[in-house]
Amino acid sequence: MRVMMSAVKSGLASRNFWKAASLWFICLLYVLFQGGKTSFMLFTMINVLALYWFICSLAGVKQVRAERSLSLNGELAGKQAIQAGSQVEVKLRLQLPTFIVTPYLVVNEQLQRHNGDSWKYEDSIVPRVGSHAELVYQTPPLERGKYSFRATECRSKDIFGLLEHEGTFQTEGEFYVLPRTIFIPRWPLFSRNSRYSGPETTILQSRRETTQINGVRDYIYGDRISRIHWNATAKTGSWKSKEFERESIPKTMIILDAHAANYVDRERFELAVSTVASLLEFGGRERISVGLCILGREVWGSAPTESQFERQQMLHQLVDISPEGTGDYKAQLEQRKELFPAGAFFIIVTPLADELLFDMLRWAKRSQMIPFHIHIGSARNVDSRTRPGSLYNRQEIAGIQLSSLTDLPVLLGGGYG
Incomplete structure (x- = not known):
């Protein structure tokens, strides 16, 4: 009963209802003032047509149901991770009412990202025999994030093409896209003969x-x-x-700076996230015990581990992260100091190159960790102390300058000097 009342209320508010009501009222006046068989026949036809329109408004496109499936490279997307830059194939199987003839159907799909960005797709289909229809389309290359489909809108006209009917339905279709990554073949930082090895390496486990x-x-x-x-x-x-x-594997902590004030544009933060994701994948292949700490609005951290499950949790944490952090860096690090074991590598990914950065690096040195700085941004933003021959390099703190993800494998083979 409630469904019927809501349908009646929505019908009274639609333009189609007032078009049909106006036509019916004109025919009624024609019968009352003109009379005769012609007017009566016309009024009867209008009543039959109005009944047909009423049935279409209740049991037409409003009763359309669908099942949605997602695939990537011919395989169901639910069985594999979707990497950024991939295009997902969407298949929508529509079930239409069997006793209402639908000449065509206009379907409007909307895919929404976690940050509010959306992408729309609209297409028209002609239902096949048996009241079934199938719509297949491909999304554009997707960036990292959580995606969900909004309510699907359908439109169709009656068999006479006079009135248009609309309906919506909701079908499950949520998925996530992992950050972009790049293959890192090797990283000399983990070598026993690395020139950046300092007194902390006596605590560091061998990886021969x-x-x-x-x-x-x-x-x-x-x-x-x-x-x-x-x-x-x-x-x-x-x-x-x-x-x-x-023999054994060194522990590594990756720190991602997610403070809003440090990123002048979205591309720079995406580069930082992709760098962290690439390092996590490298650690997984090399069986390195890797942990992650995100200095954002809240400090999120996971201790160094070799577990593939934990590593996937770290990657999933990067899916919908945004630069929203504020506050003091050292206080945030102290808040989760149990994540940073002595002798571990302290790899910080940040666009900072000032005193705030050096405070964190000195904190890592005092905690008997081996700092490594991945600077996100152009070289002109780097503090003079990070250039060759400076105090930064004399302290044997390793680091690279990264402005493009494609340069990461090459740069990790060396350093600033």
Whole structure:
């Protein structure tokens, strides 16, 4: 009953109702003042047409239901992670009322991102026999974030093309897109012979490889001939290398600066997030115990771990993060100091290059950690002390200057000097 009353109220507020009511009232006046068979026949036809319009308004496009499925490269998107830059294929299977003829259907879809950005898609389809219809389309390349579909709008006219009817329905369709990443083949910072090793490395665990083979991986340019796995190479047709077990793995903490005042545009923050995500993936491949600390509106942190599940949780934390942080950096670090074990690498990703940065780096040194600074931005924004020959370098604090994600693998092979 409530559904009927709401339909009646919405009908009274629609323009279609007043068009039909005006036509019916004119025909009624024609019957009353003119009379005759012609006027009566016309009035009867208008009543039948009005009844048809009324049924269409209640049981037409308003009763359309649908199922939505998402796929990526031919596989269901729910079974694999969606990386930023990917295009998702959306398939909408529509179920239309069986006893109402729908000549065509205009479908309007709206995909909304967590920050309010939205993308609209509109297309018209002709229902097939059996009151079924299918709409397939592809989204544009998506950036990182959580996405959800708003209520789908449908429009259709009656078989005479006189009045247009509208309806909406809600179908499940939520998914998330991980940040952009880039493959990092190696990072000399973790080498035992790294020139940035200081007194803290006596606490740092060794990561030398043993002679015990632990598996097979893809060949990386520069691998020794003795490391090539010839049997696997012959079977797969592509170069494969032996993977050896390691004695132990160093712990690493990655700190992401998410303070709003430090990012002049969205692109710079996206670069910082993509850098952190790439480092997490590198740690996963190299079996490095990696943790994450985000200095945002609230301090979020996860202790160093080798667990793939925990690493996925860290990546998911980066999906919808925004630069909204404020406050004192050292106070935030002290708030979660249990995340920073002595001897660990302290890798901070930030556009800062001033006294605030050096306070954090000195805090890391006092906590017996090995600082590494990834500066996000152009070189002209770097403090003079971060240039070669400065106190920054004499203290043997490593760092790189990053302005593009594609430069990250190359820059991680060296430093400022």
